[in-house]
Amino acid sequence: MxxxxxxxxxxxxxxxxxxxxxxxxxxxxxxxxxxxxxxxxxxxxxxxxxxxxxxxxxxxxxxxxxxxxxxxxxxxxxxxxxxxxxxxxxxxxxxxxxxxxxxxxxxxxxxxxxxxxxxxxxxxxxxxxxxxxxxxxxxxxxxxxxxxxxxxxxxxxxxxxxxxxxxxxxxxxxxxxxxxxxxxxxxxxxxxxxxxxxxxxxxxxxxxxxxxxxxxxxxLHPETTLRNAVRQRLASPALRTTEPPPLQQDTSESLKQIKRASTFLQSIATDVTDTRERLRCATSLLAERAEQLDSQVTEQLQNCTLPSPPSTLLLSSPKLLAVDGPAVRFAMVLRVMRYVSFHPWGSTRADGDRRRAGIHRIMNHLWPAEPSVVSLERFTAGAGVLWTPVLYSHNKGLKIRSESLSHLEQPCGGQSAWLASRLPPFLKNPQEGAGSASRLSVDLTEQFILALATSRDVLQVLYDCRFLVRFDLTQIPKHVRDALNNAQDQPISIKILPQTDYFWPKVVLRKGSDPVLVLAVLDEKGGTDTLGSRPWISMEWVRLLDAT
CATH class of the missing domain: 3.40.50.620 (HUPs)
Known part of the structure; x- marks a missing residue:
């Protein structure tokens, strides 16, 4: 029993x-x-x-x-x-x-x-x-x-x-x-x-x-999905209601692949005799190894990461070279891409669609076969992430690499590193991607007018899938509120636009033909500068370097 x-x-x-x-x-x-x-x-x-x-x-x-x-x-x-x-x-x-x-x-x-x-x-x-x-x-x-x-x-x-x-x-x-x-x-x-x-x-x-x-x-319908077909064939005779019916050709071919996968999976847990229990033990072992790999990656990223501008990740080249094992390196690249990408966090696109060719290309740059020569070219290989070779100095900050140095050498005035940052739009058009969650020019005028009309206290906007921009409408400055209240008399717009090479958010107000008035910007330390106004806008980096 x-x-x-x-x-x-x-x-x-x-x-x-x-x-x-x-x-x-x-x-x-x-x-x-x-x-x-x-x-x-x-x-x-x-x-x-x-x-x-x-x-x-x-x-x-x-x-x-x-x-x-x-x-x-x-x-x-x-x-x-x-x-x-x-x-x-x-x-x-x-x-x-x-x-x-x-x-x-x-x-x-x-x-x-x-x-x-x-x-x-x-x-x-x-x-x-x-x-x-x-x-x-x-x-x-x-x-x-x-x-x-x-x-x-x-x-x-x-x-x-x-x-x-x-x-x-x-x-x-x-x-x-x-x-x-x-x-x-x-x-x-x-x-x-x-x-x-x-x-x-x-x-x-x-x-x-x-x-x-x-x-x-x-x-119980194996003809409905491949998973159901697999389930019926894995089930013990006591759990089967009927014998599995004939399968469509494509499903039959997939099951042949799954049979080979089953043979491989069983080879991982050879000390168990029952087939189903052997498969369970094998998947449990793989899950345990995956959790251990997550811990290793977290530890290595903590060791390799250097201070860098908000929304970027800076990895020390000498410390990267000390990371051993292709599985750890592969997982580190995935984790960095998910952190920096402008695609939704947790989506397959933020993982570069897990295309092995792209991920291995990144690995070949970060861990070159010939460590004596360092690549001096920036490149991208998926997930909307730009990789740039730089020199880092605690006192002088970042400098784009322009001289050939050994990967192991500590260059004068800094150390070799890789900077992962958001990839610029290909056409350098802030409106590129309009209608998507990662667009760089966001018009909030209608949202502001509706929020004030319905007496909302807070308006939150996820900008570029990277920053949470929060507006405390109870603290909105008088000149902004007046401009919104008089929108019918004088056209206005409140927008979030990109600033700096890292595409940080900047909130601007424009009334009619007047010059653009900057309401808030993200500063170099990741804080929000409301440019003399009381703090009613906050900007927060929301992407995580966690495994889950």
Missing amino acids: MATIHAAEFLATFLKCLQPSSPSSRVTIAVANSGGPDSTCLLFLLSRLRPPVSVVSLHVNHGLQPASADMADRAAANAASMGIPHRTLHIPWGRAPFPNRPVPSTPFENIARQARYNVLFRGMTYSGASILALGHHADDQVETSLMRLARGSTLVGAAGMRRRRRWGMGQGNSTDDLAWVGHPGMSRFIIRPLLDFPKDRILATCDAHALNYVNDPTN
Whole structure:
């Protein structure tokens, strides 16, 4: 008989998900409650935790299946039986940014997933939760690892889903995109407390505590998605409802790749006899190695980083050369790109789309095969990041490299370094990218007029996916307020424009044909200068060098 999940071992895995957050502070966690066994078990185990944990239940009703209403009812009933507040969220198909309701006969899994995460993010925010808990388990992790390996992923990618990750700004291209969440996503997290437990133990826990649940019928259709096909073939005979039907040609070819990936994955954990348990152990080992790699990268970046202007990262060349191991170097480049990039933090574009050719090109510059010769050319290789060879001196600051020096040599008056900064627009046009989240010229006039008309106290703008510009409207100077109130008599505009070679934000006001009036700029120390006015504008660098 399969063992149930005990409260003590669940607490241990749950606390790992909270790190480095302090478990002593009150935490509100929203659970994505589908009404199925995984989320029902997760909801139950979380409900047994003592304060300071507060739990809310969220169910997304896509309205795309005949069973949708039954699943919504079961999710609500389960939460009620555990005394947990519950909300059923409906997807407003056809209302921007949501597309029209998908036609059942067409593939809709990806768009349904994006829509589900969008409403879950809104729901957790409305419920006061900073963390969303998902019911992914050890067998889901195996499926993810196999599918990634079959697509040619590295071992880091094959480690699968993270136990804890920051939500990030989203994968969207603009604020009107379904996959966009913006700056609030930098303070929201997704956790997966059940990753250490197989499906069998989850079902045993549900049975032992008489937890009612429903199964999503689409999970049993291998012809629907590749993941479902993999799931059916990995499932034990006891969990299979029917024998897998014949597959389409493209899915069949993918499964051949996955079979080869399975053979490789099993070779990592040779001391286990059972095939499924061997796959679980292998993915667990890879996940542990990925966490160790994250720690190594954090330590190395701290050691290599030199003081530099806001929004940039300066890495000491001699210290970089001391970094050993291609995996650590690869991960360091990814971390730097995500930090400096103007693409949404956490998106694949901020990682240079993880193109190995581009990342290896960067590595070849930072860690040349012949350390005796240093590249003196600036270059870019993805993620909108410009790499510039410089000399750094504590007293003299930065100087573009112009002389050939050994990578190991400490040049007179400074040390060799690489500066990572935002890539200038190709056409040097601040309006380039208009309509996207990373545009450099942002007109805030209408937002200001609306905010004042509705008596809002604060207006916040994420500028270039890099800076949070905050306006305290209770402290707005009289001449700015008067200009906005008289906008019908004299055209005005309030804009954020780029300044300096690093494209820092600058807030300007223009009335009619009058000269542009600068209201605030970012100073060289990363603070905000409101140029003599009382401090009503603040500018904050929001990108992180963290792994998650």
